[in-house]
Amino acid sequence: MELTWLLLIKLVVLGVVAGGVGSLTGIGGGLVITPILTLVFGIPIHQAIGTSLCCVIATSSGAAASYVEHRLSDIRLGMTLELATTVGAVTGSLVAAMLSREALAVLFSFLLTYAGATMVRRSHKAEAVAREDVEPYQIKRLPLGLCGSGAAGVVSGMLGVGGGVVKVPLMFLAMGVPFKVATATSNFMIGVTAAASAFIYYARGDVRPLVTAPTAVGVYLGAALGSRLMRRTSSRWLIVLFSFIMFYFAVIMVWKSFHGGFAR
Amino acid sequence: MAGLRASLAWRAGMLCERGFRGMTNQPTEDKARSAIALILRYGSLASTLVMALGLLLILVRGPRGVPGGDLPILPRMLFARLAQFDPLAITESGILLLLLTPIFRIIVAAVSFGRERNYRYVLISLGVLAVIFGSIVFAMK
Numbered sequence: 001m002e003l004t005w006l007l008l009i010k011l012v013v014l015g016v017v018a019g020g021v022g023s024l025t026g027i028g029g030g031l032v033i034t035p036i037l038t039l040v041f042g043i044p045i046h047q048a049i050g051t052s053l054c055c056v057i058a059t060s061s062g063a064a065a066s067y068v069e070h071r072l073s074d075i076r077l078g079m080t081l082e083l084a085t086t087v088g089a090v091t092g093s094l095v096a097a098m099l100s101r102e103a104l105a106v107l108f109s110f111l112l113t114y115a116g117a118t119m120v121r122r123s124h125k126a127e128a129v130a131r132e133d134v135e136p137y138q139i140k141r142l143p144l145g146l147c148g149s150g151a152a153g154v155v156s157g158m159l160g161v162g163g164g165v166v167k168v169p170l171m172f173l174a175m176g177v178p179f180k181v182a183t184a185t186s187n188f189m190i191g192v193t194a195a196a197s198a199f200i201y202y203a204r205g206d207v208r209p210l211v212t213a214p215t216a217v218g219v220y221l222g223a224a225l226g227s228r229l230m231r232r233t234s235s236r237w238l239i240v241l242f243s244f245i246m247f248y249f250a251v252i253m254v255w256k257s258f259h260g261g262f263a264r
Numbered sequence: 265m266a267g268l269r270a271s272l273a274w275r276a277g278m279l280c281e282r283g284f285r286g287m288t289n290q291p292t293e294d295k296a297r298s299a300i301a302l303i304l305r306y307g308s309l310a311s312t313l314v315m316a317l318g319l320l321l322i323l324v325r326g327p328r329g330v331p332g333g334d335l336p337i338l339p340r341m342l343f344a345r346l347a348q349f350d351p352l353a354i355t356e357s358g359i360l361l362l363l364l365t366p367i368f369r370i371i372v373a374a375v376s377f378g379r380e381r382n383y384r385y386v387l388i389s390l391g392v393l394a395v396i397f398g399s400i401v402f403a404m405k
Binding site: 005217 | 323
């Protein structure tokens with residue numbers, strides 16, 4: 001692929017949108033990057049996932065830094081669960097190599113549908129969550145947490161997303177961690193989890209520098225912009241709109257898998 | 265004189281309190297937190313700047329000036345091409361810096377847990393580090 005100003009600008013814009021929407025709605029940018037790269041830019045899905053993994057590190061780092069500073073991330077719990085997420089991520093990236101483009105696209109559609117449904121449900125109580133204060137908590141069911149984190153790692157390494165859709169409900173509902181802390185801790189783990197599988201994609205040649213670098217630069221800018229805007233805008237309608245876009249992508253990806261048309 | 269003594273006593277009290285606080289977990293953990301935040305913030309910023317620099321150089325010199333096209337450069341070639349100020353190598357080292365940022369973060373966490381003498385978490389951090397190094401070694405083969 002030849003890098004032109006136009007392509008560069010398009011990829012940076014994609015990154016800015018993904019990073020911005022990601023930080024406004026709280027759902028990772030990785031969920032939009034892969035579908036757009038495959039459906040709009042015609043990039044093979046394995047390469048799109050490799051790019052998405054790098055972008056996920058770029059978008060999570062800034063937010064994770066401020067969560068860590070504000071004592072919202074539970075560093076000890078995060079590091080413990082990372083033992084499982086990294087092993088899962090390595091497994092996921094090895095499984096992805098064996099799957100066809102179509103199989104990966106269908107799996108990705110499941111994830112998009114699930115994440116979209118979660119967002120619609122959560123948008124109703126978005127404000128209640130925002131006012132919740134962090135109270136002392138006791139971590140429950142650590143073995144279950146480790147298994148679930150391993151599964152989240154597999155999803156992350158196989159589909160190139162942060163895996164917050166798995167980890168946040170796991171910590172919040174099963175492990176007795178307050179919602180805010182669960183979100184912040186999930187974000188804290190994303191970088192390390194993504195790095196564990198990104199090196200495997202990189203070595204396989206699925207991290208194409210001329211696609212990854214512009215998108216990652218855009219994502220970094222978008223995430224910074226999004227966190228500034230967050231205090232001013234109400235994100236509820238944005239969440240609903242965004243989840244419908246995700247349903248749309250899910251349908252298109254399934255349709256394309258059964259009718260061909262993915263780039264080789 | 266009495267004022268001076270009161271002031272000295274107050275200072276001694278402050279010193280004791282600080283010394284005592286230094287022995288509990290909280291301030292050390294705060295140090296660890298700010299160190300981790302620093303790595304995350306500046307690691308991602310630095311890698312973004314390096315990637316942007318590489319991309320601008322590619323565009324300025326024209327895409328024809330990029331030998332090897334869009335395939336990633338092999339790691340053992342990277343340093344040699346970086347020394348030649350190759351724009352693609354600069355772009356790619358920005359990506360690698362981004363991937364290394366979480367690894368630096370684990371190392372910083374391991375060191376701070378060590379300072380807290382919290383050896384259980386030092387072991388956990390080293391375990392995470394081992395998984396990632398394992399994946400790198402596996403990937404390079």
